[in-house]
Amino acid sequence: MGKYIAKRIAYMIPVILGVTLLVFFIMHLAPGNPAQIILGENATAEQIATLEHEMGLDQPLLVQYVRYLGDLLHGDLGTSYSSGSSVTTEIMARFPYTIKLTLVAAIMSLVLALPLGIIAAVKQNTWVDNVSMIVALIGVSMPIFWLALMLIMLFSVKLGWLPVYGADSWKSIILPAISLGFMNMASISRTTRSSMVETLRQDYIRTAYAKGLSKTTIIMRHAFRNGMLPTITVIGLEIGQMLGGSVLTETVFAWPGVGRLMILAINARDTPLVMGCILLMTVCFSVVNLVVDLLYGVVDPRVRTMYR
Amino acid sequence: MKSKKMDSILKRGVALCSAIILTAGMLSGCGSSNKPASSTGDTSSSAGSSSAATTESGKDSLTVALTDEPDYLSTCEHDSLMGVQMNLLTYNGLVRIDMETLQPVCDLAESFTQDSDTEWTFKLKQGVLFQNGEEFTADDVAATIAYAQSFPSSATYTGAIASVEVVDPYTVKLVTSDPTPNLLYNLGYHFNFMLPKSLIDSGNDFSANPVGTGPYKLVEWNKGNYISFVANDDYFDADRKASIQNLKFSIIPEGATRTMALESGDVDFVYSVASNDIDRLTNTDGLAMEQVVSVENYFLYLNCVNTPFADENLRKAVSYAINRDDIVVGALNGYGTPSYSCVSMGYAESTDENGYGYDVDKAKQYLAAWGGDPSTVTLDIVCSNETKKAIATIMQAELAEIGINVTINEMDSASYQAIMTTTDLTSAIVSWSPSNALTYVQRFHSTRRDYTPACMADDDLDVLVEHANVCMDDAERAGEITNIIATVNDMCPFVPIYQVNYFRAHSADLQNVVCSATGYVDFSAMRWN
Numbered sequence: 010m011g012k013y014i015a016k017r018i019a020y021m022i023p024v025i026l027g028v029t030l031l032v033f034f035i036m037h038l039a040p041g042n043p044a045q046i047i048l049g050e051n052a053t054a055e056q057i058a059t060l061e062h063e064m065g066l067d068q069p070l071l072v073q074y075v076r077y078l079g080d081l082l083h084g085d086l087g088t089s090y091s092s093g094s095s096v097t098t099e100i101m102a103r104f105p106y107t108i109k110l111t112l113v114a115a116i117m118s119l120v121l122a123l124p125l126g127i128i129a130a131v132k133q134n135t136w137v138d139n140v141s142m143i144v145a146l147i148g149v150s151m152p153i154f155w156l157a158l159m160l161i162m163l164f165s166v167k168l169g170w171l172p173v174y175g176a177d178s179w180k181s182i183i184l185p186a187i188s189l190g191f192m193n194m195a196s197i198s199r200t201t202r203s204s205m206v207e208t209l210r211q212d213y214i215r216t217a218y219a220k221g222l223s224k225t226t227i228i229m230r231h232a233f234r235n236g237m238l239p240t241i242t243v244i245g246l247e248i249g250q251m252l253g254g255s256v257l258t259e260t261v262f263a264w265p266g267v268g269r270l271m272i273l274a275i276n277a278r279d280t281p282l283v284m285g286c287i288l289l290m291t292v293c294f295s296v297v298n299l300v301v302d303l304l305y306g307v308v309d310p311r312v313r314t315m316y317r
Numbered sequence: 318m319k320s321k322k323m324d325s326i327l328k329r330g331v332a333l334c335s336a337i338i339l340t341a342g343m344l345s346g347c348g349s350s351n352k353p354a355s356s357t358g359d360t361s362s363s364a365g366s367s368s369a370a371t372t373e374s375g376k377d378s379l380t381v382a383l384t385d386e387p388d389y390l391s392t393c394e395h396d397s398l399m400g401v402q403m404n405l406l407t408y409n410g411l412v413r414i415d416m417e418t419l420q421p422v423c424d425l426a427e428s429f430t431q432d433s434d435t436e437w438t439f440k441l442k443q444g445v446l447f448q449n450g451e452e453f454t455a456d457d458v459a460a461t462i463a464y465a466q467s468f469p470s471s472a473t474y475t476g477a478i479a480s481v482e483v484v485d486p487y488t489v490k491l492v493t494s495d496p497t498p499n500l501l502y503n504l505g506y507h508f509n510f511m512l513p514k515s516l517i518d519s520g521n522d523f524s525a526n527p528v529g530t531g532p533y534k535l536v537e538w539n540k541g542n543y544i545s546f547v548a549n550d551d552y553f554d555a556d557r558k559a560s561i562q563n564l565k566f567s568i569i570p571e572g573a574t575r576t577m578a579l580e581s582g583d584v585d586f587v588y589s590v591a592s593n594d595i596d597r598l599t600n601t602d603g604l605a606m607e608q609v610v611s612v613e614n615y616f617l618y619l620n621c622v623n624t625p626f627a628d629e630n631l632r633k634a635v636s637y638a639i640n641r642d643d644i645v646v647g648a649l650n651g652y653g654t655p656s657y658s659c660v661s662m663g664y665a666e667s668t669d670e671n672g673y674g675y676d677v678d679k680a681k682q683y684l685a686a687w688g689g690d691p692s693t694v695t696l697d698i699v700c701s702n703e704t705k706k707a708i709a710t711i712m713q714a715e716l717a718e719i720g721i722n723v724t725i726n727e728m729d730s731a732s733y734q735a736i737m738t739t740t741d742l743t744s745a746i747v748s749w750s751p752s753n754a755l756t757y758v759q760r761f762h763s764t765r766r767d768y769t770p771a772c773m774a775d776d777d778l779d780v781l782v783e784h785a786n787v788c789m790d791d792a793e794r795a796g797e798i799t800n801i802i803a804t805v806n807d808m809c810p811f812v813p814i815y816q817v818n819y820f821r822a823h824s825a826d827l828q829n830v831v832c833s834a835t836g837y838v839d840f841s842a843m844r845w846n
Contacts, residue, residue, distance in 0.1 A: 039731075040731070040732040040735045041731030041735045045735065048470055056469040091388050093389070102541065103540070161574065162577065165581045165583070166577050166580050169581060172581075172583055173583045174583065175543070177543075263568060263569040265541030266541075276730055276731060
């Protein structure tokens with residue numbers, strides 16, 4: 010198992026390298042001169058050239074990239090062009106908010122999605138199934154932006170129960186987490202349902218019924234556990250995505266997460282900050298994928314044999 | 318049996334959920350309550366710590382919704398509206414620009430005298446303390462100006478100062494390289510806000526630790542979230558001392574959220590109201606709306622160097638063919654002021670003489686005078702946001718009437734900034750809002766081509782601008798500036814479109830709200846009723 014984890018972590022290195030290479034070159038292909046942006050419109054060509062030299066922007070792209078990687082190996086993500094602060098500081102000021110929102114949204118969505126998916130599968134083609142899947146369909150198709158505004162209008166403006174925006178108290182996280190979690194809840198419950206429906210048709214389930222096991226035992230121990238693999242994949246993807254920042258939710262609720270930071274950085278051509286945010290997203294995705302793969306082994310003993 | 322019981326539980330659950338959803342839908346669909354918590358004095362609200370739902374009497378905090386977060390709280394590393402707004406809280410200059418008259422008045426200076434065209438002596442107020450407890454003296458003035466001059470972006474505001482002589486601890490003499498009538502305005506600009514010499518020498522990070530003499534002190538900057546300040550009890554100007562003790566600026570990028578935060582009482586002041594919500598907030602009980610016609614002028618910048626728009630007649634044809642009223646109604650929901658002069662109205666020197674109203678017949682006459690085939694001309698308009706795109710779309714329809722084809726070229730602000738420093742564009746929708754008319758007309762000098770290479774250059778105009786630039790007689794200079802504006806209008810180097818109307822909404826209990834035409838708000842003057 011340890012060897013497997015080490016191997017998977019090693020696989021992350023080329024992924025990170027590939028992503029940084031791609032983003033670095035794309036950012037440099039985009040119009041906009043960082044030195045000009047920093048110095049403002051009153052800067053002369055000479056001043057811009059001097060700053061470009063100081064920042065190493067006059068070097069060939071490949072040299073700049075190699076230097077970036079060198080700094081990265083020393084744990085230095087560089088300095089933000091826009092704020093003059095260290096990229097690590099900028100990101101770490103916001104990442105805890107992103108983690109908090111992701112965790113609460115993920116818990117909310119799982120608590121609702123799994124029972125909804127299981128019930129829909131067990132009660133397949135009944136009104137229960139139809140209602141569950143309509144709720145899921147609404148969740149998948151409802152624009153998150155609209156849902157967020159409606160939640161604010163109801164719970165903050167009309168009822169006055171929760172704050173409209175911010176991240177200062179435990180109450181502040183409820184609405185952003187609901188709006189973010191609702192969409193994820195929908196896709197997780199749909200996946201759970203399809204996978205459970207497939208599992209419930211298997212011979213071993215029929216055998217379990219024939220053995221006289223209780224319905225609950227059959228569903229939870231035999232069907233759910235075996236039907237979890239696709240669901241775990243979807244959960245992993247959703248959490249990975251949320252950890253990378255949820256721009257719309259963060260924008261509507263003024264939640265100070267990484268997603269908004271990255272959009273601002275892209276607009277300002279703040280290459281070091283964009284690189285830092287993308288790197289964080291890549292690591293988050295890779296780690297979540299690793300956890301998902303390890304969970305496969307926990308859920309399905311057959312997968313564990315592959316680790317050896 | 319078991320299955321039936323489960324069905325029954327499920328049915329009840331679904332029915333309960335449906336009832337909750339329907340009730341929620343009905344509640345959210347009801348009309349606006351029009352009663353923000355801040356005006357009701359309702360203390361029962363549980364809407365977060367920043368809620369305005371506290372009793373107004375004795376209230377000592379103000380929460381402001383900002384659209385953007387400043388990149389810096391220091392004075393010299395930015396030139397942004399939000400950055401300056403924050404600087405006004407923590408710093409002072411020798412002079413300040415009065416928010417109502419836009420004229421410079423003494424601030425940290427007790428008085429000043431103009432000894433010659435290039436020499437100015439400033440007597441400083443005594444006993445003024447920086448927020449670190451040190452006394453403000455002439456040494457700080459010399460250190461601050463030298464420090465500001467080390468930033469290239471400050472050149473417009475500090476470049477004219479050749480030397481700073483410390484006469485005594487409370488007297489300082491500034492010598493300019495040329496006669497500089499704008500000196501007082503420049504000293505009131507944020508680049509020249511006073512900093513303690515000791516902190517400059519020690520390499521203090523003025524963005525993280527903004528120490529000035531201002532009416533407020535920084536408490537916390539939670540990046541991406543909020544910036545909070547507390548009143549400076551040692552502020553030197555008793556008349557302008559802050560009456561609200563705690564000030565919090567929350568960063569809320571989405572317009573609808575800002576509006577709802579004000580309605581719910583979570584914030585007390587919205588710095589920038591989304592145009593869709595202006596009517597709603599104006600008609601809401603307990604709220605007040607400030608509307609200011611700003612000096613921020615939006616115009617259609619035309620490449621006068623290497624496109625057909627180098628021809629004056631073609632530019633005039635475009636200007637006559639555009640109906641500014643349509644643009645204000647169609648793109649701005651009616652919330653803007655049509656502009657017919659190349660320099661905003663609102664300065665003492667402003668004039669719309671030789672301006673261009675909407676007249677399609679005249680547009681066609683100028684097109685004929687140009688002599689070309691309009692169908693061969695494509696006006697490619699660079700737009701860097703949705704409002705500009707809406708304006709360009711209306712222009713597209715209007716210019717089609719005189720046969721000019723318009724294409725809309727959307728790009729993000731960084732790309733837009735980059736292309737504006739080249740001649741690789743035909744036109745763009747641009748805005749500008751300098752604090753005084755002289756700074757405005759300086760942009761018509763051909764040397765501005767260093768910054769905007771595709772702008773117009775004219776030798777006669779250069780002479781007029783150069784003269785106004787060194788004219789120290791106020792009345793004479795005002796006349797010259799007015800003359801320059803009329804001359805520029807006649808040349809039509811670009812097409813003025815509209816002046817921005819700023820909308821600031823706030824709790825009606827907030828008094829003494831002063832919003833300037835240059836975009837700033839005087840938070841230290843505000844008080845609760």
